Structures are given as C-alpha cells and as structure tokens.
Amino acid sequence: MLDMTNRPSGLANSPATIASVRDLTVHFPSKRGMVHAVDRVSFEIRDGETLGLVGETGCGKSVTGRSFLQLLPIPPGILAQGTVTFHPHARCGACAGTGCDACNSTGRRPAACPSCTGAGCAQCNGSGAETVELLRLPEDRIRRIRGDRIAMIFQDPGKALNPTLTIGDQLSEVFLQHRTEELLDAAGIGPEDRGLAARLLGRLASQRNGSIDNLLLSLPPLRGKRNLLLDALRNNVAAALAETQIANPYQIIDRYPHELSGGMRQRVMIAQALACNPDLLIADEPTTALDVTVQARILELIKDLQKRRQTSVLYISHDLSLVRRICDRVAVMYAGRVVEIGRTDRIFRNPSHPYTRGLLHAVPTAATKRGQLMAIKGTVPELVDPPPSCRFVGRCPHEKALCRSKNPELAQISDEHSVSCFIHDAAGAADAPSFDEKTQ
Amino acid sequence: MQLRDYVIRRLLVLPFLIIGVSMIVFALTRVGGSPIGIYLSHEMTPAQVAEIEARFHLDKSLPVQYFYWARGVLQGDFGWSGVSVAPVAEVFPKKLAATLELSVASGIVAVVMGLWLGTYAGARRNRPADHITRVVAVTGASMPNFWLAILLLIIFWAQLGWMPIGRSTPEIIALVPTRTGLYTIDALLAGNLVAFGDALWHLILPAITLGYGATAIIARMMRSALVEELQLDYVDAARAKGLPERLVLKKHARRNALIPTVTVIGLTFGFLLQGTVSVEIIFRWPGIGKWMADSVLRGDQATLMTYVLFTSIVFLVLNLIVDVIYANLDRRVELGK
Numbered sequence: 001m002l003d004m005t006n007r008p009s010g011l012a013n014s015p016a017t018i019a020s021v022r023d024l025t026v027h028f029p030s031k032r033g034m035v036h037a038v039d040r041v042s043f044e045i046r047d048g049e050t051l052g053l054v055g056e057t058g059c060g061k062s063v064t065g066r067s068f069l070q071l072l073p074i075p076p077g078i079l080a081q082g083t084v085t086f087h088p089h090a091r092c093g094a095c096a097g098t099g100c101d102a103c104n105s106t107g108r109r110p111a112a113c114p115s116c117t118g119a120g121c122a123q124c125n126g127s128g129a130e131t132v133e134l135l136r137l138p139e140d141r142i143r144r145i146r147g148d149r150i151a152m153i154f155q156d157p158g159k160a161l162n163p164t165l166t167i168g169d170q171l172s173e174v175f176l177q178h179r180t181e182e183l184l185d186a187a188g189i190g191p192e193d194r195g196l197a198a199r200l201l202g203r204l205a206s207q208r209n210g211s212i213d214n215l216l217l218s219l220p221p222l223r224g225k226r227n228l229l230l231d232a233l234r235n236n237v238a239a240a241l242a243e244t245q246i247a248n249p250y251q252i253i254d255r256y257p258h259e260l261s262g263g264m265r266q267r268v269m270i271a272q273a274l275a276c277n278p279d280l281l282i283a284d285e286p287t288t289a290l291d292v293t294v295q296a297r298i299l300e301l302i303k304d305l306q307k308r309r310q311t312s313v314l315y316i317s318h319d320l321s322l323v324r325r326i327c328d329r330v331a332v333m334y335a336g337r338v339v340e341i342g343r344t345d346r347i348f349r350n351p352s353h354p355y356t357r358g359l360l361h362a363v364p365t366a367a368t369k370r371g372q373l374m375a376i377k378g379t380v381p382e383l384v385d386p387p388p389s390c391r392f393v394g395r396c397p398h399e400k401a402l403c404r405s406k407n408p409e410l411a412q413i414s415d416e417h418s419v420s421c422f423i424h425d426a427a428g429a430a431d432a433p434s435f436d437e438k439t440q
Numbered sequence: 441m442q443l444r445d446y447v448i449r450r451l452l453v454l455p456f457l458i459i460g461v462s463m464i465v466f467a468l469t470r471v472g473g474s475p476i477g478i479y480l481s482h483e484m485t486p487a488q489v490a491e492i493e494a495r496f497h498l499d500k501s502l503p504v505q506y507f508y509w510a511r512g513v514l515q516g517d518f519g520w521s522g523v524s525v526a527p528v529a530e531v532f533p534k535k536l537a538a539t540l541e542l543s544v545a546s547g548i549v550a551v552v553m554g555l556w557l558g559t560y561a562g563a564r565r566n567r568p569a570d571h572i573t574r575v576v577a578v579t580g581a582s583m584p585n586f587w588l589a590i591l592l593l594i595i596f597w598a599q600l601g602w603m604p605i606g607r608s609t610p611e612i613i614a615l616v617p618t619r620t621g622l623y624t625i626d627a628l629l630a631g632n633l634v635a636f637g638d639a640l641w642h643l644i645l646p647a648i649t650l651g652y653g654a655t656a657i658i659a660r661m662m663r664s665a666l667v668e669e670l671q672l673d674y675v676d677a678a679r680a681k682g683l684p685e686r687l688v689l690k691k692h693a694r695r696n697a698l699i700p701t702v703t704v705i706g707l708t709f710g711f712l713l714q715g716t717v718s719v720e721i722i723f724r725w726p727g728i729g730k731w732m733a734d735s736v737l738r739g740d741q742a743t744l745m746t747y748v749l750f751t752s753i754v755f756l757v758l759n760l761i762v763d764v765i766y767a768n769l770d771r772r773v774e775l776g777k
Binding site for chain 2: 066069071139143144145146147148151152154155156159160161162163164165173174177178207269272
C-alpha cells in the first residue's frame with residue numbers, strides 16, 4: 001500500500017483520494033419503464049491504488065466506469081443524480097515529468113486549486129488541490145482530461161482500435177491532442193512565435209490541419225520543421241509502445257490493427273492509454289477478450305506499470321480471482337448498487353454480504369469436490385422501476401420481511417470494510433436477517 | 441498481393457472481357473435484323489441488294505461478319521451512322537463529350553451532396569435534420585428521373601422561364617473554340633465567362649435531375665453506414681483519447697463508413713450513364729444517350745453497337761476503380777484473393 005503520510009506536494013492538505021463517486025444514478029428509458037442501471041453508487045479511488053469493481057454482466061459496472069469520462073450514452077440515458085469529483089495532477093515542476101524524488105518518480109503532482117493556488121479555500125474544501133466535477137464538465141474541458149489525466153482501456157482491443165488507421169496514426173492522436181506544445185518545441189517553435197510557420201505547424205500539432213496546410217508544409221521552407229515535428233511524434237509513439245514491452249516499436253508503428261495479435265493489440269491500447277502518464281486509468285475488463293496465457297502477461301504488465309508510475313486504476317472485471325491478484329481494494333456491485341466494498345484481503349477472507357458469499361462459493365478451486373460447487377439461485381432482477389427493497393431479495397438465503405420493504409444503506413462494519421445488508425445492522429434486532437438463519 | 445500487381449493483372453484480363461462482351465453485343469444486334477435495312481428501298485432489285493450485302497460482307501457467316509466488324513473497330517472504323525449521316529467515329533467523340541459533361545456534373549452533385557447529406561443525417565440520428573434528409577432521400581430514390589425531368593421543365597422552363605433547354609445558346613458557344621468538347625471547360629479555357637455562365641445555366645437542371653436519384657442512394661447508404669460505425673467501440677475509444685467530436689466523426693467514423701458507400705457510388709455512376717438516355721431526350725441534350733435512342737428506333741446498328749461497346753468498357757473500368765479505392769480505404773482487403 002502507498003504510504004499516505006509522506007505525500008510529496010506543496011498543497012495545504014493534499015487529498016488522499018484521486019476521485020470519488022457520490023450517489024451516481026443513471027437511468028435508461030425502456031418501453032416498459034425506467035431501467036435503474038446504476039443506483040446511488042458511491043465509492044472513492046485513493047491516490048495510487050487499484051480499486052476492483054466486480055459484478056456480473058449488466059450490474060452497471062461499465063456504466064460507472066464510463067461516467068468518469070462522460071462516455072455514457074446520454075441521451076437516451078439519463079443522469080438522474082450524483083457527482084464524480086476528480087483531483088487532477090499536473091506535471092511535476094522539478095523534473096518536467098521524467099520522475100524525481102520530489103514527485104516520488106511518478107512525474108506528476110496534485111495540481112493546485114486555481115482559486116487559492118494551493119493554500120486551501122472553500123472551493124477546494126480546504127485541500128488546496130484542484131477539484132473538478134467530471135459529470136458536469138463542459139465538452140472542451142472534459143476533452144482535455146480524456147486521454148491525458150484519465151485514460152481508458154477497453155474490453156476488446158480488436159474493436160477499440162480503428163481498423164483503417166495504422167497503430168502510429170492512432171497513438172499519435174493522443175500526443176497531438178495533449179502534447180501540442182512539446183511537439184512544437186521539438187520543431188523549434190516557441191510559444192511566442194506567431195509567424196506563418198508557427199501557425200501552420202501549430203495546426204498540424206493539434207490535428208487542425210487541412211489539405212492546404214499539408215501541401216504548404218510539404219514544400220521546402222516548412223518541410224524541414226515539419227519533419228522535425230513528425231520525427232518527435234514518431235519517437236514519442238515508439239517510446240509509448242516500448243513502455244508496454246513491445247520489442248520492435250518502430251516496426252509496429254506502420255502496421256494496421258488486423259496485422260497484430262490480440263495480446264499485441266491490447267498492449268497498443270495500454271500504450272495509448274498510458275501515453276500521457278494519466279492519474280487514473282479505467283480498465284474495463286481489459287483481459288476478457290484474450291487467451292488465458294496472454295491474459296496473465298497483460299495483467300502483469302498493467303500491475304507493473306501501475307507500480308512504477310503510481311497511477312490509480314479502476315479495474316472493472318467479473319473475474320474474482322483476477323481482481324484478487326491485482327487490486328488493493330474491491331467494490332462488489334449487484335444490480336446497479338455497490339453491496340460491499342473494502343480491502344481485498346478482508347472481502348475475500350470475510351465476505352459479509354450474502355451475494356459476495358454466494359459469488360465466492362461459486363468459484364471452483366482445486367479442493368472443490370464434484371457436486372459441491374454452489375450456485376446462487378434465481379436470476380438477476382430486472383431493473384425496470386425496481387421496488388424500494390434490497391436488490392438481492394428473492395435470491396438471498398437469509399432474507400426477512402425487512403429486506404423486502406427497505407433498502408439497506410452501505411455501512412461500515414469494520415476498518416476499511418463496508419457492506420449494505422441488514423445482517424450487520426445492530427438496531428434491526430428481532431426482524432434483522434442473520435447468516436446463522438436460513439429463511440429459504 | 442501488391443496493389444500495383446493487382447491492377448496490372450486486372451488490366452491484362454480487361455481486353456478478353458471486352459472481346460467477350462463485344463461478341464455478345466454483336467450477336468444480339470444482328471438478331472434484331474439486317475444492318476442495311478434502313479438503306480434499302482422497295483425499288484431495289486434482289487441483285488442490287490445482294491451486291492450491297494456482299495459489299496458489307498453480310499453474305500458471310502456470323503463469325504466472319506464479327507471478324508470484319510472487329511477489324512474495323514480496331515482500325516478506328518466503327519461503321520456509318522445512318523442517324524447522323526456521318527461516320528460513327530467522327531460523331532461519337534462530340535456526342536460523348538456532351539454526355540460526359542452532363543454525367544460528370546451530375547456525378548459531382550450526387551457524390552458531394554450524397555456524402556454530405558448522409559454524414560449530416562448520420563451524425564444527427566433521429567433528430568429533425570435526420571428526418572428531413574430521409575424525406576429528401578426517399579423522394580429521390582423513388583422518383584423516376586423522366587418524371588422529375590418533366591416536372592422541373594414544366595416549372596422552371598415552361599412556367600417561370602428561368603431555365604433554358606438544350607445544351608447551350610448556339611450564338612454564344614459558336615464564339616468559343618472547341619478544345620475538349622466540354623462547353624464549360626472550353627469556355628473557361630477561352631476566358632469567356634459569358635459562355636461559361638450560359639453553359640453552366642443549361643447544365644444545372646439536367647444535372648440535378650440525373651444526380652438526384654444517385655444523391656438519394658448515396659446519402660442513405662452513407663447515413664446507415666455511419667450510424668453503424670458510430671456505435672462501435674473504436675469511436676468511444678477515440679473520444680476517450682480526447683479527440684473533439686469533429687475529428688471523431690471525420691477521421692474515424694466517416695472513413696470507415698465510406699467503405700460500403702464507395703461500392704454504391706461505383707454502381708451509381710453506371711446508372712448515371714443509363715439515366716442519361718431519358719434525361720437527354722427530355723432536355724434535348726445532344727449526347728450519346730439520345731443518339732442511342734434514335735439509333736434503336738431507326739435500326740442504326742453501327743451506332744448502337746458502338747454505344748453498347750463503350751458502355752460495357754465504362755462499367756468494367758469503373759469496377760476496377762472501385763476495387764482499387766476500396767483497397768485503399770480498407771487495408772484489410774487483400775486484392776486478388
């Protein structure tokens with residue numbers, strides 16, 4: 001675990017969390033009513049940790065992950081309520097992003113609040129860190145966060161890469177969007193330049209170039225500078241690819257996605273996501289579409305990069321054993337709600353929600369004898385206009401009348417372990433369900 | 441396989457395809473009657489007729505007749521056009537220039553408007569703009585162009601008198617030296633803006649008529665392809681990189697949506713050529729479409745065969761071009777496999 005007491009920053013009271021989700025609620029209208037895909041989900045991601053978000057298909061984990069980047073399909077989806085706050089980092093001033101002692105060799109430091117420049121004010125809750133509300137950020141500002149401060153890896157790299165663009169083209173876009181100044185710098189254009197060359201190269205370095213620009217830039221007076229810029233871009237792309245242990249990055253650059261294997265494609269996706277040294281990585285089932293052997297190597301790669309750069313990761317998966325291997329903390333989602341959240345060892349050693357228990361019992365191990373594998377009875381409830389009950393009602397072996405009339409809130413049961421179940425509700429007494437008592 | 445090798449291979453096969461097509465065309469046309477039918481009169485004696493037949497090798501068997509025709513074609517002799525009262529080889533380039541001008545103009549209308557409308561509608565799925573373009577497109581696709589031609593003529597020529605009919609005002613175009621045979625280009629080359637305006641003015645109505653149907657088909661194809669592409673993961677991945685919506689659409693989704701659309705565009709160009717027949721007749725446009733229609737009615741076989749031969753070559757070449765563009769857009773396409 002990351003040592004939280006010795007955080008390197010010049011801020012008044014630097015926050016220990018990188019992002020926190022509060023009461024996130026997303027609805028989707030359907031013919032039969034409103035589907036409550038995500039229902040008052042709250043959790044936080046600590047700086048530098050890997051948080052696992054587990055649950056079965058359709059439980060809302062992907063929607064939750066996508067909300068960080070405003071990639072939800074809205075409309076038709078409706079953002080009913082909730083906030084996702086994020087503390088973006090800025091490049092470390094002492095080492096210009098290469099990594100030094102001051103920034104714990106991550107190359108990043110929490111950005112200062114723009115209104116109090118780090119002293120702590122009402123806007124940043126006294127922390128002095130810049131705080132943005134991701135869900136309501138205007139298009140041009142969320143765009144600057146996407147791919148730069150928060151990056152995402154998709155489930156199937158075969159589908160998430162554009163089949164008609166080369167790997168180099170696709171990776172270049174990240175640098176062209178977020179590293180325009182550095183590219184111009186490589187071409188010898190300073191920020192104060194205003195000449196034609198600076199304007200044309202500026203448009204090239206931010207993907208605003210048209211065909212006339214390209215023609216002018218390919219002619220002798222500008223050609224040299226353009227080539228410098230393109231060389232810098234190519235080197236950046238190759239360096240990003242090399243980070244993911246791709247042996248021959250310069251040969252991969254001109255390939256098309258279909259020419260690469262699944263594992264290679266996912267490495268390219270990871271390189272693309274980590275190109276700008278993001279603060280938070282949303283990994284949406286990054287190994288599900290891969291072979292088991294490749295899966296293990298990709299997982300090691302993510303783990304290794306995460307450790308080296310101290311990037312916070314939200315790891316979305318349905319695979320419990322995988323989450324156990326890679327995550328510091330785990331949040332278990334069921335039918336649009338977080339039912340249990342806590343440190344990985346606590347959740348796996350002492351699962352305290354009937355659903356988590358059911359899930360863990362349903363995982364076969366080498367010791368499981370034939371016929372001993374447990375299944376959770378019933379099916380996931382439809383989330384169309386759900387009643388105000390616990391969502392696990394009907395499948396829970398311990399349910400009582402109370403569970404059918406009221407929804408249990410997420411409550412802390414021990415240090416770093418919270419569960420939403422009446423079993424742990426001391427006040428419930430007589431009516432409360434219990435693990436000792438099977439009602440069904 | 442290399443693109444260049446593929447093109448060379450296809451070009452090598454092309455002559456054989458053309459020979460095959462010409463054989464079919466020749467046989468079918470001869471079934472329709474004697475090629476000298478329109479030159480004969482009732483006063484001629486059988487001996488005179490036999491003499492004419494012998495002169496044109498019509499007394500020989502069909503394969504031999506084909507051989508003589510093919511030899512003529514290779515030597516640039518396409519026969520005598522009874523309709524134009526001149527050698528086919530002499531009239532054909534002028535007629536072709538007129539049709540080329542019309543079909544290129546309508547092709548430009550169709551591709552530019554079709555791709556733009558399709559992209560516009562696809563990016564605004566199920567919003568008012570999408571519904572309006574749908575109405576425009578369905579109307580275009582379901583309206584026969586001879587009907588649209590007559591409708592436009594009634595409104596803009598007969599009633600309002602805004603638009604002219606025919607290809608140009610003879611007095612104006614007479615001042616322009618013929619270089620390419622395309623009046624708009626010739627006028628521009630001569631620097632005669634009055635003639636250019638006149639030529640363009642005559643071109644607008646037939647070009648819109650001819651291009652409307654193709655515009656509709658291209659727009660619908662582009663829209664549905666774009667809608668499909670926009671739902672794929674790579675579009676969200678492009679957004680997650682921080683790309684502005686403009687680039688997501690232009691650089692990512694549209695490029696992929698063009699792949700199926702290009703096939704349709706290639707086919708549409710073939711249909712444009714077909715459509716010239718009715719549009720040229722109605723707008724009195726002196727192109728090969730109208731020429732062909734006249735020659736069918738008069739039994740002018742030399743003209744008819746030249747037309748069919750030319751059209752089939754155009755189709756074959758268009759197909760090749762579409763394949764090459766296709767491979768250029770979609771790198772997964774391996775040509776020749």
